[in-house]
Amino acid sequence: MLSAPEYFTYGLMFLYVIAVFWLSWIGMRRTRDIQSFSIGNKDMSPYVVGMTLAASIASTSTFVINPGFIYVHGLSAYIHYGVAAPLGILCAFCLLTRGFLRVGEDNKAATIPEWIYHRYQSRGFSLFFTFINLLSVTFVVLILVGCSTLMASLFPISEQTAMVVVLLFVFSYVMMGGTYAHAYTNTLQGLMMLGIAGFLFIYGLKYFDGGITPALQSIGDEYASMFNADSDLYFGFFSVFLSGFIITFALMLQPHILTKVLYLRSDRDIGKFIFTTVAVGTCFTLMLSLGFYARLAGVEVASQDAVVSTYLLHEFSGSVWGQYALALIMITLLAAGMSTLDGILVSLSAIVVKDIVIPIYSHADKGLLWSRIVLVLIGVAGAVIAWNPPPLIGLFAQKGVYGLAAASLVPILFGVLIRGVIPLWIVATAAGIGLFTHLYLNLIQGIANPAVSASYAILLSAAFALSSLGINWLYARNRPLLKAIEIISD
DSSP states (O other), X not given: OXXXXXXXXXXXXXXXXXXXXXXXXXXXXXXXXXXXXHHTTSOSOHHHHHHHHHHHHHHHIIIIIHHHHHHHHTHHHHHIIIIIHHHHHHHHHHHHHHHHHHXXXXXXXXXXXXXXXXXXXXXXXXXXXXXXGGGGHHHHHHHHHHHHHHHHHHSSSOHHHHHHHHHHHHHHHXXXXXXXXXXXXHHHXXXXXXXXXXXXXXXXXXXXXTOHHHHHXXXXXXXXXXXXXXXXXXXXXXXXXXXXXXXXXXXXXXXXXXXXXXXXXXXXXXXXXXXXXXXXXXXXXGGGHHHHHHHHTTOOOSXXXXXXXXXXXXXXXXXXXXXXXXXXXXXXXXXXXXHHHHHHHHHHHHHHIIIIIHHHXXXXXXXXXXXXXXXXXXXXXXXXXXXXXXXXXXXXXXXXXXXHHHHHHHHHHHHHHOOSXXXXXXXXXXXXXXXXXXXXIIIISOOSOXXXXXXXXXXXXXXXXXXXXXXXXXHHHTHHHHHHHHHHHO
């Protein structure tokens, strides 16, 4: 016999599912072809787009996984994720939004590789970006693991069963409405996430009664230090702040994030869009404090990735009202994961169809069907990896996604900021340097923090591009003189 809180949990979950499917049905009525499936029909409010993006950025990483890093590494990890990262987000959108939208509007681009094709007029380079964007599957794995852990703690099912349920649910509503389903459900999920982030932050302030610094120092001096000498991830200015800023700036170039700019009607919506994204996203970072609260509460966890779920059970499962609150919180955390999972699935399926199937096989009339087929294949691939996930799933996801970010920065940043023609060999080489330097440093040289290895790779990639552009400019400027010297020498 189910208890009253259990009935409440099942009822709340049922209402959430009904609300999501209703919003998806509305979205399906507006989805007519692959273009509207990918970026909509340019009729969404900038506030809806901003909320959609903020929820996509936060996701399982901020609400479930990253508090585990704060639990283990302390203040240094909080600065990395809660200070440096939001600054990177703000700078990226202030710098890139207008130019990216301009190029996308001029060429009717719906994906990052399609944008790359129109900017550099190279189908081969566009295909390269299509394939490296599949590295986003590592983030699909992170979300699936986080959501299945939460669902298994909320309902009497195994994590594998929970993963299948999550996939089937997300597939069903995304295949119905594409971008509109993603945007409308993200707005609902984002509002839920805002309420829960604020509630949990305020609820846990009791652990800072004697002051934040004394509370953290009670764990250890290094735990309360801006640079944690005992940490293998966050131990100096570069690993704590600079790498957090650089990699988060670059992460805004992911397909399920930057393409949100293409949802906007015109550049008049940019200010409202950026304000909503940054304001809501900053509120979401309050969830990182749960890492501190769990440590100060003396919560013992089986693994770093389970910090949030273990802390919530510790705080709320002991009373009847707490069980009601726990149901609402856990379902909201599930919504946080789904708010990014649906966006990644939409963007990756659109990329495969728009940048592989249609250019090569010319099946534009079946683009919507192909996008739904690819959606399932990507989800299944993610589930196969997540079935027996690697330890520290947060670091696993960062290895792949940060490689994509390192490869993307120069082609997109330079493509936006430089109006003229940029030699393809420069941006293509810079992209390769970014990707392979990150993988080499992280996987072979043993740099433990993927943000550090990716930041080194980004700096090297940008330095190569700048120096090559400078040399190319000097050569072009002095070409007549060099030609004259050549003639005289002959």
